[in-house]
Amino acid sequence: xxxxxxxxxxxxxxxxxxxxxxxxxxxxxxxxxxxxxxxxxxxxxxxxxxxxxxxxxxxxxxxxxxxxxxxxxxxxxxxxxxxxxxxxxxxxxxxxxxxxxxxxxxxxxxxxxxxxxxxxxxxxxxxxxxxxxxxxxxxxxxxxxxxxxxx
Numbered sequence: 001x002x003x004x005x006x007x008x009x010x011x012x013x014x015x016x017x018x019x020x021x022x023x024x025x026x027x028x029x030x031x032x033x034x035x036x037x038x039x040x041x042x043x044x045x046x047x048x049x050x051x052x053x054x055x056x057x058x059x060x061x062x063x064x065x066x067x068x069x070x071x072x073x074x075x076x077x078x079x080x081x082x083x084x085x086x087x088x089x090x091x092x093x094x095x096x097x098x099x100x101x102x103x104x105x106x107x108x109x110x111x112x113x114x115x116x117x118x119x120x121x122x123x124x125x126x127x128x129x130x131x132x133x134x135x136x137x138x139x140x141x142x143x144x145x146x147x148x149x150x151x
Contacts, residue, residue: 001031014089018148019063027087027123027125028120028123028125030087030088030120031118031120031126031127032127034085034118035118035127035128035140036140038082038116038118038129039111039139041061041070041082042061042102042131042138045059045072045090046108046138047108048127049104049105049106050104052106057074057075058075058103059074059103059104060073060102060104061099061102062078062100062102064100065090065092066091067083067085068084068089069081069082069083070082070090079096084118087121087122088118088119088120089118089119090117091118091126094116094144095114095115095116095117102131109134110130110131110136112133113130113133113134114130114131115128115144115145116129116131117144127140127141128140128141128142128143128144128145130145
């Protein structure tokens with residue numbers, strides 16, 4: 001009986017050590033995957049604008065900080081909506097410039113550069129989706145750009 005009690009105590013101690021580490025890694029991975037998905041969506045919408053052959057259409061990605069979502073739009077129509085998982089949010093404080101939409105012209109060039117910050121609510125960890133202003137390069141980083149030149 002004592003052996004069972006000791007082995008149960010050892011197992012419980014190991015679980016108390018292992019579970020937080022595993023959950024921390026899972027939340028970090030989920031944050032990274034969501035940031036990659038957002039970057040992929042922005043790149044895809046950029047390509048959509050480039051290949052549209054439509055000089056009257058406006059392609060934009062609109063960020064909704066109150067609903068923790070972003071929308072892929074053509075003119076005023078929402079074609080796709082993406083909601084963030086409940087444990088993540090769009091961090092308005094770290095999003096720069098504080099824009100609510102990203103427009104692409106017919107050459108796929110964004111209207112402005114900047115970064116969109118995704119934050120994991122429990123740990124406060126952030127990932128940044130960074131859009132270069134002229135080239136339109138979209139990348140994901142765990143660190144914000146140090147200056148405007150780093151976009």
